[in-house]
Amino acid sequence: MNACYRFWIGLLSGFICLLLPVYGQKINANYQLPIKRSSSPIVVDGVMDEQGWEDAEVATDFFMILPMDTSFSQVRTDVRMTYDDQNLYILVVNFHAVPGPYYVESLRRDFVFGKNDNFLLFMDPFDDQTNGFSFGANAAGAQWDGIMYEGGRVDLSWDNKWVSQVRNYDDKWIWEAAIPFKSIRYKKGIREWGINFSRLDLKTTEKSSWAPVPRQFPSASLAYTGSLIWDQPPPEAGANISIIPYVMGGYINDIENNADPRYQNRVGMDAKIAVSSSLNLDLTVNPDFSQVEVDRQLTNLDRFELFFPERRQFFLENGDLFANFGYENIRPFFSRRIGLDAPIQFGARLSGKINKDWRIGAMNMQTGAVEDTGLPAQNFSVVSLQRRVAQRSNIGIILINKSVFDSGPTTEPIQATFTDYNRNIGVEYNLATSNNLWTGKVMALKSFSPLSGGSGMVHAANLRYSSGSLTAGWRHEYVSPDYTAEVGFVPRVGYYRLNPNLAYLFFPKSKTILRHGPVVNTSLYYNMDVEQTDHITRFGYTTRFRTQADFTVFGEYNRILLQAPFDPTNFSGNTLAALTDHRWSNFGAEYISKPQSLFTYSASTQYGGYYADGNLYNLMGEIGYRFQPYVGLSMAANYNNILLPEPWGRTSFWLVGPRADITFTNTLFLTAFAQYNEQINNINLNTRLQWRFKPASDLFLVFTDNYLPAPFYVKNRSVALKFTYWWTM
Known part of the structure; x- marks a missing residue:
């Protein structure tokens, strides 16, 4: 597909969405x-x-x-x-x-x-x-x-x-x-x-x-x-300024890297200032996120980076203005890129509504240098503007800039990962009809980076129809090979994608079954020469019982033409060669029990082919029991058994995670869980005690340990005690 063809495809998609009916009165106005x-x-x-x-x-x-x-x-x-x-x-x-x-x-x-x-x-x-x-x-x-x-x-x-x-x-x-x-x-x-x-x-x-x-x-x-x-306009909130200081003390012992134990003593502050009744300014100085729970681990058999959601409070209010631009795998901005590998020194964020039709989001964050890795100080700036059109649709633009300060000689990994700057500009139209039957999006992104010479681009569009029984959708994507989003989440570049999907539900007059019906979803990927590289089609049949239990059966066809060497175990270090062609089918089932029971469970299984004419068997399950409303106990497990030709042979992974949630009251919580991940050879233990002594004011005590499974050897451990208080002026 040449540039002219891509332009007309994007333009046509935009006109299709714009011509759809988007006007209408509020449905439940009466x-x-x-x-x-x-x-x-x-x-x-x-x-x-x-x-x-x-x-x-x-x-x-x-x-x-x-x-x-x-x-x-x-x-x-x-x-x-x-x-x-x-x-x-x-x-x-x-x-x-x-x-x-x-x-x-x-x-x-x-x-x-x-x-x-x-x-x-x-x-x-x-x-x-x-x-x-x-x-x-x-x-x-x-x-x-x-x-x-x-x-x-x-x-x-x-x-x-x-x-x-x-x-x-x-x-x-x-x-x-x-x-x-x-x-x-x-x-x-x-x-x-x-x-x-x-x-x-x-x-x-x-x-x-x-x-x-x-x-x-x-x-x-x-x-x-x-x-x-x-009966009269709501009272004005008046001066609305909240100061949220914190004090944190902690201890870190990194035994695996032979580092000296160190103590952490930090003081910082957040502030929330109401610029107007609908527009808020958030400020932060030396923030700390030690109260945030660690990510739930996953067995990774994918060729691309996995996504983990943002959990830090500062980035969340009106976060859709920043984080929801694009699609789940084409995100020009992803706030987890800020501050997880370098300390945040300060930041500011303006977000909210200017009036009924306009919303704005503007953010600036500054991180410090990291001497151990040679990572220089960096500045992150984002501006997002959204304009409502018709009744529920909108047009948005986003500008993203990452700049590096004092980027002198650094260690080799940093030179390979970071550039002096990376910028993105994007525009999108989000369609939502007044009755919500039609939804969709048309978007375009362009990146600017010293590595790409400013030519990286993305365009994509989707359209979805959802009635009582029928759901149908179409989506296409184009991501150029030189598109870069260093402050985003774009795990795959250099492809075209077509993604039609269809589902239909039957609602029988039954005392046991609420609804049931077939689902089909297809993803077709093409390289820049319009040669198919991936074909993934999944057929399923879902049943929802009146008890709220769910049962699904499915079959899947996969065809993957590898574009780069890949280890199908993500463990052994042995790789399949680029441009090798792999085809297989598999089938499986999933059941989720009714939520009313004190004892709940879910299970899913999948069996079929895999890369290199191999086989993959997967079994996942979770059981839980609650002594309501105070104690909830659960155990999740994921088992993968992979059979491949030499040099891989048979490879199996367990991922096991017991968890206990104890809620002494609705203001005092204790969470304790363990995660044993055989693929990365690690046991993680995390315990968090939270006391909400006043609304939005907390005391946290968090313990985190990581162990080598055999022998049971401590890799690193940390403890953090944090006090935070929400003071409204």
Whole structure:
């Protein structure tokens, strides 16, 4: 494909998306909940005994989403909302439809939605059906909060200050919460917010919402919110400045590299400054992320780098402005590239809404030099701007710059990995129709680097249709061989990709099966000479039972023409030659048990061919038992058995990970887990104690050890004690 052909393909894709219908009125505009100032002080205790609650309007008569979306809910839920000068209040009465205990995992914050009896609030303070906030709780009182983006996705890594209380009765459980206006972002003077409420009752396996949502979409879909109608504009949050200092002490002993033990004593600070009611400035000086849990290890049989998500709080609020540009394997910006191999000295981030149609994100981070590796100081800058078009679509641009300071003579690995600068510029159009049936994206990226001479580029597009039964999609990608994104995640370059997919669901009138149907997904990769290098087609059949258990069977065809030498075990050091052709098929099955049981389990297996006419057998499973709501125990295991011709022969890997989650209260948590990874010959032990002594203020104690399995020899160990306090001025 020459440059002219690529241009017309990209232009045609853009016109197809732009010509699709994107206009329309808000679907659930008739669902309105009036909210008025409380007639009395509100005490958050889970008891509805204040006059303010008696005077509040009630949202009731929820609609069923699952198992069917054609009737009212059989489980009654009543919601009241009110406010004063400081807080937005919500009180929810969750009635029981059938007798019996509630089902929850634990008291841990940000629980798994499908494994807990819970109630969630989805709030769109701009009424743009794209961005917002979510708050909620499970029936034992564990809190849930997250920032919403892309019209219905929730990032649970976001934390802020708010309080809530759950109280249980024989026939119901009540959740009451106070959300400070200073903890959310909203447009000054706006009197109509998008809002919806979601209830999951595992005893009846019923999911419901106040404003109806079709069953093919999550209850979080902001396209289907009703309206919260204020009696007067919400109070201004006033001066909104939060200072979050921390003090950390730690000890590190790197025995494997014969390094002297060292102590760490660090002091740093974060600050959150509300530039406006919808725009926030985050500042950080000498940040520390020792409270962040280590990544869950994976057996890597892939030819390309694996992706691990960002967990650090500083990068998360409005993180979609930066991190969601592109696709899962074409990310021009990936915040984990900053600060994991060098200390962050300081940083600033401006993010949020300028008005109803415009959003902005701007970030600047400075890292220090690392003498041990010769890595110089680096500066990272990102600017992202997003403009809403039509009702729920948007156009965005992004600019990314990485610059190196004092890049003099360094060690050889650093010279091979880092350049003096790397820059990216990108533009994308995100389509979302008013009813969410059509979604898609058209994007283009260009990189600038001393190594590529400024010619690296990407273009890609996708279009997806999702109705009640049919889901169909098309996607294509082009990544040039010289495209570079040193602050991004682009594990593969120099290819074209075509990716059609199709799924159909049947909804039988059955007391045991909720839905079932076939799924097919194909990925075709081509090199720059338009020669096919990869063909991966997967056929599956999925079944969801009314108990919420899932069963899937699948078959897969693979054809790989290697473009570079590759070790199919990622362990032995022996490689298959480039341009060798490999073809095989495999099949497998997966089962996930119903979440209501105290004992839960999942299992999957796969058997078939592999590279070099070999064979691969994989068995994965996880079992768990909970003493609700205080203790959850689990064990995950992954076994791979690979049979190849000489010089590999038979290779097998175990990856085993027991875990214990103990929630003494909803403010005191202990997590302990081990990971034995035979592929990298390592045992990792991690223990973290967290005490949330005030909202968003914590004390952490974290132990991390790594061992050589045989003999059981310590490679390195560390301990960190960290105190952080959220002070709102």
